[in-house]
Amino acid sequence: MATIKEVAKYAGVSVATVSRELNKSGYVKEETRKKIKEAITALNYSPNETARTLFKRKSKMIGLLLPDISNPFFTVVARGVEDEAMAKGYHIILGNGDGNEEKEFAYLNTFNVHNCSGIIASQLSTKEAFDSFEAYHMPFVLLDRVYANHEFVETDHMKGGKLQAEAVIKGAAQSVLILEQNLFYKSFNERFVSAKETLEAHQINYVTLNEISLTEEQLIQTIKEYEIDSVICSNDVGAFKVMNILHKHHYHVPNDIQVVGYDDIPLANLYTPSLTTIHQPAYLIGKKACQQLINQLEGHEREHHQILDVSLIERQSTRRA
Structure with a gap:
């Protein structure tokens, strides 16, 4: 099955432009729209209609996209997100991006298909992936690896x-x-x-x-x-x-x-x-990010940029001169 990236490449446009056309979420020139439709037909691309039908309905699902869940640090982050989400009546769909653009696209599409209300993510691997991410127009909070001009939780x-x-x-x-x-x-x-x-x-x-x-x-x-x-x-x-x-x-x-x-x-x-x-504080990073996103979803006041403290833990692998 063709991917949204392949459609974009065939049409000679960005993934974000294809996303805008599919989701009817922004202006797309008529000429560009025709190129996208031609690409969809040629590649037999099938955008998910369920997500489109449910577009206006609010879900209690949050997409969580992390770069490497085999790293125990991100496992603990995920636990912090999950515990806070469950306490507030939300559920998590977890994606492991692996620093791979294709996997990131696939998970973002999965979050969209499941009508997630918002996304918590680490910084995506490429600008194109992040442009696609923004094109879904879902509320989001970045954690650990962030862009300074977006909502985030990170450490010092x-x-x-x-x-x-x-x-x-x-x-x-x-x-x-x-x-x-x-x-x-x-x-x-x-x-x-x-x-x-x-x-x-x-x-x-x-x-x-x-x-x-x-x-x-x-x-x-x-x-x-x-x-x-x-x-x-x-x-x-x-x-x-x-x-x-x-x-x-x-x-x-x-x-x-x-x-x-x-x-x-x-x-x-x-x-x-x-x-x-x-x-x-990996668990706290996850918890704070989830709190921030839920406050955003529910219209509550929130901190837009949170920077948590770090500390040195001295053990046996360094000398004491």
Whole structure:
């Protein structure tokens, strides 16, 4: 079955334009409308009529789109959303976007088909996906990975990056490896920038690598070449990967190399050595986002931008100089 993205490509227009035409939710030029209809016919695309019929009815369903539910951080976020939703008489449809544009489109369409009243989502992977998201004209709240000009709940990532750097500085860091993820996301970018600025202020050398594409060979080569004694990771899952590689190559954590994570997932305190990390209140992020969306749906006063505090949790993976 053809997708809305394929219809847009065939017609030579954006996904948002196709969505506006299908949902009759905005102006579309007559010439463009004809191209979309031709594409629908040629590709045998079947927009869901149930959602269109139920357009004016309010549901008690909320779409929740997260980037990676295999990451325990987002599992806890989802629990916070679900508990709050259930307490207020709403139900959740959960989608795992996986940083994949096609999956994000599919879940957004699913939310529309099920007539969700609103959506809670992390920042989508591409501008085109977000344009499509906005084209549905459903109330929404962004969480964790956000755009500053929309309603959101996030944590203080600038503070978090600073605390990561201060943790390794406290352990007498001389040469630091900062592992970064997609800096397109505001959260990762702010942590990265803040950690670098803090290390620079203390005149500590650092190098950077992309954590997503990091290989075992690349990590070990970088450690040897730059005499790395500290690693700052973008999340706890990445920190566990690093510590596993270090153990395999007979480096001792934290004596040889100290490691700092981010998120404070439940496993962080159970791993050996236990992980020094930045605590994000994952459950509270989910709960606050759900409260904010429901207040929006029900016409109540609400905070439009919520920034929650973070804290450093010192455990066994960093030194105490």
